[in-house]
Amino acid sequence: MNPELVYPRSLDRETVYLKNVVKDPTITVGDFTIYNDFANDPRLFEKNNVLYHYPVNHDRLTIGKYCSIACGARFLFNSANHSLRSLSTYAFPIFYEEWGLDVGNVAEAWDNKGDIVVGNDVWIGYEAVVMAGVTIGDGAIIGSRAVVTRDVPPYAIVGGVPAKLIRYRFSEKTIERLLAIKWWDWPAERVRKSLVEIQSGRLPKCD
Structure with a gap:
């Protein structure tokens, strides 16, 4: 029972204690939470699984203790949400040099829906996607390849695209x-x- 280990199983290099491989200070992970990746190096979780997570937004990913995150699960942050306030979904503010726009308005290219918060003892299935602004309650289960666009209550089981309640545990x-x-x-x-x-x-x- 050593939460400071990188690999909790001596012969397994596909599973890591996630908090010990995350370096980004805007990502917080609790003790004993595991991430398994049989396709890529699980130590590259930040690069491969936390997407569109740019410093300009100041958004955070918080994951609780004793969570189980399956291979390919992804967390999509606010820069993936092209603004719906504009008449166009084209991200003009990103290309401020090309269009003569103010560099300080880059974040206007997308809608900021907030942080992603994952509770404790949550199981996130294979290739599930959690969108910006979502909170997943303690004990919840996210089905494989589900796309979670709304908050998930504690101990709920959800699945599908978009994810919907299947039942409570x-x-x-x-x-x-x-x-x-x-x-x-x-x-x-x-x-x-x-x-x-x-x-x-x-x-x-x-x-």
């Missing part, structure tokens, strides 16, 4: 209890001692 009462105990904030040793209960689907004791 647990009853409303159980979800409320899980959100209250926040087991992902426990010390790692306490989590280890509760694994039998967690893996069997029983609520861990909180005392």
